[in-house]
Structures are given as structure tokens and as C-alpha cells.
Amino acid sequence: MAQRIKQHIASERAEEIVELAQAVADEYCPTGKVAPEEISVRKGISLIYDHYGDAFDGVIEHEDGQFYIHCNLDRENALGSPRGRFTVSHELGHYFIDEHRNALASGRVRPHPSFTVDRNRSDLRIEREADLFASNLLMPPARFSAALARARKRLGAIQDLAGKFNVSITCAAIRYVDSEVEPSVMIHRAPDGYVWSRLSKQFEAMNCGRIVNATPQTPADNPSAICRALGEKPSGVIGAKIAASTWFPALSRGRDFQIREEAMTLGRYGVLTLLTLPDSGFPQSVATTNPRSG
Numbered sequence: 212m213a214q215r216i217k218q219h220i221a222s223e224r225a226e227e228i229v230e231l232a233q234a235v236a237d238e239y240c241p242t243g244k245v246a247p248e249e250i251s252v253r254k255g256i257s258l259i260y261d262h263y264g265d266a267f268d269g270v271i272e273h274e275d276g277q278f279y280i281h282c283n284l285d286r287e288n289a290l291g292s293p294r295g296r297f298t299v300s301h302e303l304g305h306y307f308i309d310e311h312r313n314a315l316a317s318g319r320v321r322p323h324p325s326f327t328v329d330r331n332r333s334d335l336r337i338e339r340e341a342d343l344f345a346s347n348l349l350m351p352p353a354r355f356s357a358a359l360a361r362a363r364k365r366l367g368a369i370q371d372l373a374g375k376f377n378v379s380i381t382c383a384a385i386r387y388v389d390s391e392v393e394p395s396v397m398i399h400r401a402p403d404g405y406v407w408s409r410l411s412k413q414f415e416a417m418n419c420g421r422i423v424n425a426t427p428q429t430p431a432d433n434p435s436a437i438c439r440a441l442g443e444k445p446s447g448v449i450g451a452k453i454a455a456s457t458w459f460p461a462l463s464r465g466r467d468f469q470i471r472e473e474a475m476t477l478g479r480y481g482v483l484t485l486l487t488l489p490d491s492g493f494p495q496s497v498a499t500t501n502p503r504s505g
């Protein structure tokens with residue numbers, strides 16, 4: 212079974228963090244792309260880009276009254292890159308969220324290595340909070356809504372948003388799903404077969420059961436499988452309507468419906484899949500399992 216990331220922070224707490232991130236973005240970078248590196252410098256936080264092997268993507272430390280953010284070049288967190296920007300923003304979350312900063316400054320918690328969302332992702336509450344902060348710092352809610360209104364649909368929208376805010380496709384996809392634009396599911400599959408997924412609350416409410424790891428169950432003629440076969444070759448967006456039971460086998464007994472699957476390659480990061488309903492509103496039943504549709 213694919214790893215399902217725990218994603219939801221208590222809503223009041225989440226709102227506070229979203230508002231905080233938006234306020235920081237508006238104060239330091241009121242127009243154009245948000246520059247987390249610039250915010251760090253203006254807060255007197257030292258940014259260090261160096262080679263740390265596989266230890267972490269980023270970490271924030273407090274020593275002698277000074278904060279330091281370390282970004283790991285060995286995990287491609289280069290200055291100004293989408294991945295590096297997310298890492299700095301995540302560490303800034305640990306700085307701007309009062310409880311995180313106070314805990315670090317008092318020495319009550321040891322600095323913890325942080326990993327970007329694609330794997331090794333911790334279920335720790337503080338990590339989810341820092342990720343939420345990072346997403347809303349880089350894509351402030353008001354600017355995100357405006358950009359979404361002008362974007363294409365579904366995976367096209369995710370590409371547009373990633374370009375507009377200089378974030379990774381994965382980062383934009385998580386935000387798209389979390390924003391409840393429509394019932395949706397994103398699935399990320401690394402080249403080594405590691406799969407994780409994220410469901411919007413609307414989709415979760417449809418109770419489709421657990422999502423399968425794509426490896427054995429995905430038929431060879433579906434978009435994700437095609438992208439997987441392409442490997443690192445860029446694919447663009449490939450879409451098709453498929454039976455939802457392809458991904459949610461618990462649906463196979465009479466509850467199956469059609470779902471739109473779109474996928475694209477992420478180069479050496481693997482394949483991203485987005486599942487949405489073919490039309491807005493309620494899921495349509497697959498003809499073969501619903502006598503009413505003939």
C-alpha cells in the first residue's frame with residue numbers, strides 16, 4: 212500500500228499559521244515572487260549552503276543568540292532553486308512560528324533535520340506546521356487564488372502555479388489538493404517505486420478506501436504507466452478517463468466510477484499523478500457496473 216501522509220493540522224492552528232505566512236510574505240515581499248533568502252537576511256538569520264551528504268534538506272540552529280539555516284547542496288537545495296526555496300521557507304517556519312522559535316532558542320528541543328515533502332517526511336506536528344508555513348509563504352493565499360483563477364485546469368494549473376511562484380511541481384500539487392479546488396488526489400512515485408499520496412478532504416469524504424501502490428495494479432495503457440515507461444524523458448501532461456478502482460480496489464464491488472487521471476514525468480524525481488472527477492459534482496458511475504446508465 213502507498214504511504215499515506217498524515218496531512219491535516221487542527222483547523223484553527225492551521226489558520227493561524229496560514230495568516231502568519233501571508234503576513235510575513237506581505238511585509239517583506241509585497242509584490243513579485245517571495246524571496247525566502249531575502250527574508251532570512253533581513254531577519255539576521257545566516258544562510259549556509261554546503262554539502263551535508265544525505266543528512267537532511269535543511270536545518271535551523273540557534274547558537275549564542277544567533278540563528279543559522281543550513282541548506283544541503285547534496286540534496287539539490289541550491290540558492291534560488293524551487294527546492295532550495297522550499298527548504299529555506301520551511302526552516303523560516305520554525306523561526307516565525309513562536310512555539311518553534313522559543314523551543315529552539317531555549318534549547319528545549321534539539322535542532323532537527325528537515326526533509327522536503329517528497330520522502331522521509333516526518334509525521335511530526337512541527338514538521339507539518341513548517342511545511343504549511345512554507346507553502347503559504349511562497350504562495351500567499353490571496354496571490355494563490357488570483358493565480359489559480361487565471362491558470363489552466365488540473366495538472367495544467369499545477370504547472371502554471373509552479374512556474375508563477377517558482378516552486379516545484381510537487382509543492383504546487385500539494386497546495387492544489389489542499390486548497391479543495393475540487394475533489395482530487397495527488398500521487399507521487401519515485402523512480403525506485405516509493406509511492407506516497409495526498410487526498411483532498413472532499414475526496415477523502417467519498418470513502419474510496421485505500422489507494423494502491425501503482426506498481427502491480429496500474430494497467431500499461433494508463434497515463435501514469437506511460438509516464439513511468441518514459442523514465443526521465445519529459446512527457447507533458449497525459450490524461451485519460453479510467454475506472455477509479457484502478458487506484459482504489461475497494462471500489463470494485465458495484466461502487467466503481469470514472470475518474471480522470473493525468474500524469475507527467477518529473478525527470479529524475481519520478482512521476483506525478485493527479486486524479487480528479489471527470490466533471491464537477493458527483494462521481495459518474497462506470498457504465499458496466501451501473502444498469503441505470505445502460
Ligand SMILES: [Zn+2]
Pocket residue numbers: 301302305323324325326337338341
Ligand atoms: Zn523542520
